[in-house]
Amino acid sequence: MTTSRIRKDAARNWQHIVDTARRFVDEGEDLRLNDVARAASIGVATVYRHFPTSEALLETLARPRLEGLVAFADRAATGDDAWEGFAGFLLAGVEAQVTDASLPPVLATDKHALPETTELVTRLFSATGQLLDHARAAGAVRSGVTHEDIVRLMCGVAFAAGVHALPDERAALTRRYLNITLTGIRVH
Incomplete structure (x- = not known):
């Protein structure tokens, strides 16, 4: 077998594992590597070779959404309206948590299996604080509202x-709950 054939097979297996794991998470099932392997009809050793832990697999599922939120925050930080950037980012963040079941557990933990996840989550929390500071400096957010308040x-x-x-x-x-929350922290 050629190296490119092995790499294509490995890439195909990786994607099949991710797709199967996505179904597990979306259906609210526990993400166990042995169960994913069985459901994907892929050897357990192959699954473990790609994803040494279920946390690494879960973080892989969450990564595109995390990257999207970081990119959104970067765009919001360069916008003209500090309040709209801040509120839009918060809406994108809570909608992502509600629509992607892989995201809340990844955001809730202090320790990540993959270094890139740690970097993305750190950037995301930092961006939240920067957008809050920008909105506060523009006079749009009450002075006593902290970064920790926003996260919680x-x-x-x-x-x-x-x-x-x-x-x-x-x-x-x-959207309704977020609008109620934003009304409470906004300077009118």
């Missing part, structure tokens, strides 16, 4: 929308 409020909004709504109602409920 966004977790609360995402949790409440995730628990108290059917899947097809979550986006609307997320």
Whole structure:
């Protein structure tokens, strides 16, 4: 066998593992590597070769959304309206948590399996603080609101929308709860 054939097979297996794991997470099933291997009809050793832990696999699933949120924050930081950038970023963040089941556990942990996940989460939390500071400096956010307040409020909004709504109602409920929260922290 040629090296390119092995690499194509490995890439195909990697993608099949990720797709199978995505189904597990989206359906609310526990992400166990042996179960993923069985469901994907791929050898357990192959799954472990690509993903040494279930946390590494979960972080791989969350990575595109994390990258998207970091990019959103970068764009929001360069916008003209500090409040709109801040509020838009928070909306994107809570909607991502409600629509992508891989994201909340990755954001909730202090220790990540993959260094790139640690970097992305660090950038995301830093961007939240920078956008808050920018909105506060523009006079749009109450002076006593802290970065920690925002992180906890966004977790609360995402949790409440995730628990108290059917899947097809979550986006609307997320926006409603976030708007109520933003009204409370905004300087009018």
